[in-house]
Amino acid sequence: MNPQNLQSVRVLLVEDDLRVARVNRDLLERDPDVHVVGSASTCQQGDALALALKPDLILLDVHLPDGSGLGLLRHWRTNGMTNDVALITAADDEPSIRLALAQGAFDYLIKPFTAARLSELLARHRARRAAANTRHSEARLDQASLDRLLGVTPAPTEPLPRGIDPHTLERVVAALTEAGAALSAEDVGERVGLSRVTAWRYLEHLVRTGLAVLEHQYGQAGRPAKLYRATGAEAQPPLADAPEV
Template identity: 80%
Template sequence: MTPSAGNSSVRVLLVEDDLRVARVNRDLLERDPEVHVVGSAATCAQGDALAQALQPDLILLDVHLPDGSGLGLLRHWRGQGRTTDVALITAADDEASVRLALAHGAFDYLIKPFTGLRLAEVVARHRARRLSAAGGVPRLDQASLDRLLGVTPATTSTLPRGIDPHTLERVALALAEADGAVSAEEIGERVGLSRVTAWRYLEHLVREGQAQLDHQYGQAGRPAKLYRHTGPSASTAP
């Protein structure tokens, strides 16, 4: 099953032999109401079977499993032509494991322990890659390819102080996926930021012409500030 470009729902398969860690990761992921953990496997064999049966959008894969290596399972999937986004989540912190994972097509690599925010970043990058890959365009320019690969352009070094390029990408993506104008508080809840931090990033997008500011009148006190993506809504993308 291939998710549509306008569908921000993410179906996740966990392959993790530590049941406590799997439960914690599930709880962290499902803080986002549009992320659904559709299966959990404790071995390579179970992970392979569930990947075939469930066709998840995103697989979070441990390296050290009772019946083999997650790296071998990843290599097996790529050999079969399976292009599902796979992120390694593991205590394996040696450079050789990281290089093998990337060589076999892992799009991200998290070393335990990690923060909930870093795990949310995996989902955000998956969504961004999915949107970049959608649309049926036969050829890619370099900017589009960089977005698909998750490469941060060198021009981000000119961002104002206090504006992180990865956080900016997540805020811009959340705004593009929103149905109409939204508040800084709503974007903050979606991305995992405080209202003030989300507001700062949204104001930067307004200054760059990537968002527009609307005011909601008719209520007591100051008018509410609402932000709208200036391009086509992600929910209406072809």
């Protein structure tokens, strides 16, 4: 990894469907700092290229002609390979997902996925690398450093204003984050179990503290609708719009 350019990402694709591999390469390389340095269609090829190229990020399929990508991931981890690995696969069964995460995959995309979700994967990888680069490899970590490495968003440390309950605030933040899209106060209230006015008060607090952004939806009769979006969804600009893969 070049310490002078933490945005640069060298990617290895392990995908047996050549059409899908080409589409994924095109999506990835729309980001000028992402470079697909190799592509493999079998476990054997993927293992050899991972050892030879030492990519920053490996995007791995589960179903491969000569075995399972999950077995390949286990082999890498057993042998001390710590590259970031994310699964991109049609395997949507819970055992496969749990096994991949237990074996150290940092993300899991189920086909078909969107360009925006792939962009989010890249953003998380970059954040993990940036956090790792701020420490020495043998240094001990405090909780704040570990949270940055894991991608955990810290809770606000300033005292909350009167009428804002910290547990309710966490639920509102979770509702916005999980939605992945802008929501109205009424939408958030229904998800969290609050009145529209109470949800609006919490959302306005999140906007003031920078944890959410306010958008206006025009085109309808009357005043424009107020929509709220978690700021984490905008941390990295999405890749250009593209059809689902």
